[in-house]
Amino acid sequence: MARIRRGIAKSAADRLIVLRDHLHSVPRQEDCQCLRSVCIGYVLRHFLGFVVCRYCGLLCDLLSHLDNLALGWRAALECLPNGLTHDGRDRRKRENLVSFANGDPVRDVAISAGKIAAVAPNITAGAADTVDARGKIVAPGLIDIHTHAGRSKEGPPMCLQDGVTGWVDAGSGGADNMDEVAAVARGAPQIGRCLINIARTGVAPGELQDLTRANVDLARGAIARNRDVVIGVKARMSNNVAGANDLEALRRAQAAADSLPVMIHVGQNYSPLRSYLSLLKRGDIVTHIHAPAPNGLLDDKGKLIPEVMQARRRGILFDFGNGVTDHFDWATVEAATKQDFWPDTFSTDWSTMSRTTGVVDMPNVMSKLLMFGMPLSAAIAAGTVNAARIFPAFDDRGTLNVGAPADVAILELREGEFEFVDNYKGTRKGKQRLFPIATVLGGKKTPARA
Numbered sequence: 227m228a229r230i231r232r233g234i235a236k237s238a239a240d241r242l243i244v245l246r247d248h249l250h251s252v253p254r255q256e257d258c259q260c261l262r263s264v265c266i267g268y269v270l271r272h273f274l275g276f277v278v279c280r281y282c283g284l285l286c287d288l289l290s291h292l293d294n295l296a297l298g299w300r301a302a303l304e305c306l307p308n309g310l311t312h313d314g315r316d317r318r319k320r321e322n323l324v325s326f327a328n329g330d331p332v333r334d335v336a337i338s339a340g341k342i343a344a345v346a347p348n349i350t351a352g353a354a355d356t357v358d359a360r361g362k363i364v365a366p367g368l369i370d371i372h373t374h375a376g377r378s379k380e381g382p383p384m385c386l387q388d389g390v391t392g393w394v395d396a397g398s399g400g401a402d403n404m405d406e407v408a409a410v411a412r413g414a415p416q417i418g419r420c421l422i423n424i425a426r427t428g429v430a431p432g433e434l435q436d437l438t439r440a441n442v443d444l445a446r447g448a449i450a451r452n453r454d455v456v457i458g459v460k461a462r463m464s465n466n467v468a469g470a471n472d473l474e475a476l477r478r479a480q481a482a483a484d485s486l487p488v489m490i491h492v493g494q495n496y497s498p499l500r501s502y503l504s505l506l507k508r509g510d511i512v513t514h515i516h517a518p519a520p521n522g523l524l525d526d527k528g529k530l531i532p533e534v535m536q537a538r539r540r541g542i543l544f545d546f547g548n549g550v551t552d553h554f555d556w557a558t559v560e561a562a563t564k565q566d567f568w569p570d571t572f573s574t575d576w577s578t579m580s581r582t583t584g585v586v587d588m589p590n591v592m593s594k595l596l597m598f599g600m601p602l603s604a605a606i607a608a609g610t611v612n613a614a615r616i617f618p619a620f621d622d623r624g625t626l627n628v629g630a631p632a633d634v635a636i637l638e639l640r641e642g643e644f645e646f647v648d649n650y651k652g653t654r655k656g657k658q659r660l661f662p663i664a665t666v667l668g669g670k671k672t673p674a675r676a
């Protein structure tokens with residue numbers, strides 16, 4: 227018989243702040259008028275309770291009761307006004323719904339058998355382990371959709387310490403070396419997936435200057451061999467990678483992808499951005515969206531080109547893609563955000579060297595738009611649920627809904643003066659920065675970052 231004992235006593239002042247409705251963009255659900263797939267994030271000022279009990283019978287009874295409480299609460303959330311849309315203006319309106327009202331209830335998160343078992347106030351079941359997350363943000367595990375974590379087996383455990391419980395390697399491997407990258411993905415502690423580079427070499431200096439490298443049949447063969455981990459195709463469009471081959475390379479990427487998503491890397495393009503957008507289908511992704519001119523998302527007068535919003539309304543996703551060189555500058559971020567254009571997803575373009583560059587880690591990258599007025603809840607959504615919903619492989623991730631895998635990023639939002647760096651050594655000072663504190667993967671705590 228299980229002994230149910232009380233978890234850590236909490237002080238009356240401890241309170242959970244619910245980040246309501248922080249989902250702001252749902253790929254493939256543009257017309258959806260319900261919040262069926264809403265992800266709920268929490269600022270937990272109380273604690274994260276692990277309820278791990280080997281005596282399932284009793285525990286199940288208890289948890290189903292707790293689950294009902296949580297479901298009732300979610301049902302209430304679903305009554306919020308909505309209107310999922312890819313339009314920036316409407317989205318801002320939705321973001322205003324995010325409430326930090328004092329009346330929000332305390333919630334604990336219980337984990338059992340590697341899944342979120344309950345989200346409820348005062349979970350009192352016997353906890354085999356308890357993580358004290360008072361004053362921290364308890365977010366779904368972060369999903370980074372543009373990394374190069376597949377380059378070596380050392381990568382995935384490193385970014386796991388940053389809260390990244392799911393990653394996509396974006397184009398490190400092409401047909402010639404996909405098998406090696408796929409092997410790293412299969413051996414990673416967290417879920418790792420790959421976009422195959424349409425260039426058979428993978429990322430290499432000017433990999434598409436020679437168009438024969440964009441070999442559709444070879445790419446298809448490598449996808450077929452690695453169907454379990456290859457979930458899309460990557461094509462780098464910038465002038466120094468593809469030059470005048472850009473559009474044909476993108477057509478070939480689409481041919482190889484068939485119905486899988488294609489991610490394009492843009493920046494200092496040979497062709498105008500609109501010409502790429504016209505070759506993208508719903509669910510495709512543009513990364514490095516804040517790359518400065520020429521041929522970026524702003525026209526000569528600094529105005530957002532209309533094709534960008536048109537593409538968003540068609541279900542094309544826009545990803546931050548921090549990177550190191552020529553991928554974003556503050557002026558472009560400022561101009562775009564002033565026009566209410568915000569990224570759907572954050573990504574780092576991560577490598578094992580990122581801690582020594584302006585990337586640092588995923589939470590640092592997510593912090594960069596806070597100083598431009600992105601609500602915290604939207605930033606967390608962009609690093610979790612929005613990313614997860616792009617690829618079916620991440621269904622059930624990026625969320626703390628009951629029943630989902632217990633992948634959790636515990637972050638701390640510190641207040642102070644923090645310096646952030648763009649890709650041109652430009653610095654901006656922000657007053658808030660997210661730091662990774664701890665990661666839970668499939669219900670298991672992972673070692674803290676050294």
Ligand SMILES: [Zn+2]
Pocket residue numbers: 372373374396575
């Ligand atoms: Zn990259």
